[in-house]
Structures are given as structure tokens and as C-alpha cells.
Amino acid sequence: MTKIGVLALQGAFREHVQMLRSLGAETREVRLAGELDGLDGLILPGGESTTMCRLMTDFDLWEPVRAFHTSGGALWGTCAGAILLANTVEGVSPHLGAQPSLAVLDVTIQRNAFGRQVDSFVADISVKGLEGCFPAVFIRAPVFTRVGPDVEVLADWEGQTVLVRQGRVLASSFHPELSEDARLHAVFFELCSKKQKTHMPV
């Protein structure tokens, strides 16, 4: 059975767990490195990326998650989670300096690219490979301002890239866990089930 973990340091991890369970996946909340053992994939949820970075550092999670990916584990970051995956992060806090990241996805991501909370919005977007529209919830959302040559763009909104895939890494600037639509979770579930060990992580 496919086992998918959800990073549960902070944020909307319960919603991801519920979505995955509705698809028949076995799930586990991950707060410490040891809890990655035996998983096929890991979701990094939305929340506050600065908070998650702080806790990733405090509880020594950066290297174990990177190693989990290198050994074949699929990753999916949503909103703040996508920021944790990116090679380069822009729009960081003025006093904190460069934000650490896993750097397993060859993109530059810009934090809070659409503005503050009063600018947050819901939009129907079209996603490559899915029939019909997907109801995307953008909350103080980031966008991918540069995508590397091996990164496939799966969706954009008004010219901004909002959903990408590189091998066994998926990243969305919106929150599929907040809509009733489980199709993107099904895409990730499939990615985890395939166990393609051939992908060379960046």
C-alpha cells in the first residue's frame, strides 16, 4: 500500500491527510526525521514558510528530507511547502536574509507575489492533464518567477506560473487541500505509487 507522509510542523497538514485518506492512501504525520521511514512520498503543506524553516532547522530535518528524496521519495509542496522545495527564494523578510530551502526543484519562487491577504483570491485555472477547471485557492501566494529547463509548467494564472513538476517533485503556489477537488492529490498519489527510482533529483 502506498504510504504518504505529511510534514506536520505547522499549517494545513490535516486537510492534506484527509484528502489522501479519501483516496485510499495510508498517511502519517511527520514531525521528526525518523518518521520518514517507509514512506513513498511526502507533502509539505501550506502555512508560514519562515515558521517551517525555523522548525526544519531546529529539529534537523533538511538533510533527512533531501535524503528521502534522493532515495526515491516523491515530494509535493503547496504554497509555503513549495517555497521549501525551491532552489532560490525571493521576497524574504528584510532582516532574516536568505531563507534556507531543500533546493530539490530548479525554480526561483517569489513569496507573497500577489500581495497581502486582502489580495488573496480563488480562481478557476486549467491544469495540464486535467479535464475542466481546477478551483485554485491562492492565499498570500508565491509564484514561480523562473523555471529551469527540466521543469514542466502544468498551470499558470494571468501569465504567472503556479503549478510545476520536475520528476518526482510537484509544487503548487495555491492550496488544493482547501478545495473539495481531490484530482491533484490523485496525481501525486500516482506519482508516489509508481516508485520510479530512475529520476535523478536535482
Added chain:
Amino acid sequence: MTSQTGSPRVKEGFAEMFKGGVIMDVVTADQARIAEAAGATAVMALERVPADIRQDGGVARMSDPSMIKEIIAAVSIPVMAKVRIGHFVEAQILQAIGVDFIDESEVLTPADEQFHILKDGFTVPFVCGAKNLGEALRRVGEGASMIRTKGEAGTGNVIEAVRHARTVLGDIRAIQSRPAEELMTVARDLQAPYELVKYVHEHGKLPVVNFAAGGIATPADAALMMQLGLDGVFVGSGIFKSANPERRAQAIVKAVTHYQNPDILAEVSEDLGAPMTGINIDELIPEERLATRGW
């Protein structure tokens, strides 16, 4: 393709992102930076923390917009700010300057002794305090996107926060056990909207995120509120009125993530320096109690 701002999904969804996190009261940009570096999921910008409001007395109002803007510029995490109960013009001002969340708070002196703000009409989301389920559902009915237990702010004493959490969560369990045909009477008794009572009956939880607040001063206090079943915590005077705000802020953030892990809680509770002094709530005269504000 069109997009929509300010919908309940966007406002309530934003509140979901704070879950498992700590929202910290700050009165200066420097404090906001300390809170962000410690891992706060948001900061609450205000002129005086509840402990000082208690001490100084006088009318407590919305903060100076220039001070809030300074805090917005200092950090990248969301910034919240407080308005007086019923003061919808203060709320309009905070929305205009781009505050991410408004707390219609009993900690400030109320502006209206009968009515709360109709929050539905705002693009910015609101959090409101509650002592029991009826109060929580009335606020959600007015459009609040997040609820926090009131506790007794500025006391460093967690007893009221525990009382309010147990009351709200106990009320929820009681409703779940009632047959559907009794729910209209339950709604009447709670003075809460029927549709929301039905939601609670069906889902066993509030329709929005439910945080703890008022009197949380230690990592153990924060973990206690999480184990009782709340989604996250607000810490007011507890951090910047303690001996070592930096360490205490970091420890409370870690305690909320690992609230079910006593080994980690023990580790993060060590060597934090003196907590805020605190006030025994039995010594407060009724007029000094903030939690009773709100209707």
C-alpha cells in the same frame, strides 16, 4: 476566467494556515523581528500589551496606523491588529492600510455595548474571542473567520483559557450527542444560528479555526491548550514581559508543534529565565475582567 477576493473560502482558508502555530503580540518593529525569527506564524501589532493595558487603565484603542505600517515593513509574516468591539470604522482603517487579519478584541475598551461588527462585508478576515459555543457561533454568524478562546488577557494565568476551551469543546461534544430534531431548541438556548448548530452537530467542530488565548505564559501552557484540542495559540504579554523573550518565543513555537511529545516539551522548557509575573484571577475585581466583554 475570473478571480474572487474576500470570499469565506479565502478568509477561512488563511486562518487554516496559522494552525499548529503561535501568534505573538508585539508593540515595536524590533519585537516583530524577534517574533518572526523565533518562528511566529503571525504578529499582532498593538500599542500596549494586555498586561500594560491592565496596569495603565484608560481607554485602549486601535493602534496608530504608522506604527502598524512600520511593523508590516519590518517582517514578511502576516500582521494582525486589534479593533474595539463594534468599532467598524477602526476596522475600515486597518483594512485600508493592508493589515492581514483584524482581531475584534475584548482586550481593547469596547466601542459598542450591544453589537459586534458585521464582518461579512469586509475583505480582510476577522478573529473574535469567545467564552462558550453560543458566543463563538454568533461571531461566526457575523462573519468571523477564526475564533480564539478569551482567557483572561494580561494575567499570565492560564486558568480562564482552560475554562473557555473546555466549555467550547464540551458544548460541541454535547451537541454531537443530541438527536437532529432537538437542534432548533439547542440553537435557541445557545442564542446561535441554527445552520451553524447543525454544522457543529454534523462535523463535531467549529466551522472555523479555533485558537487559544489569554494567559498563556509557558511552553507547557501552550501544549496544554493544544492537547485540550485547540488549533494553535496566541501569546500576548507572556513573551515580551518575560526575562528572555527570544528564548521563550522559540520554546513556545516548538512546544506547539511537538505538543504530544513530553520529552521535547521537557527539553524546550529548560532555562527560559523568569516568566511574566502573573496575576491570580481571584484577586481581580469584576470590572477588571476583560473576558466578560462581548455579547
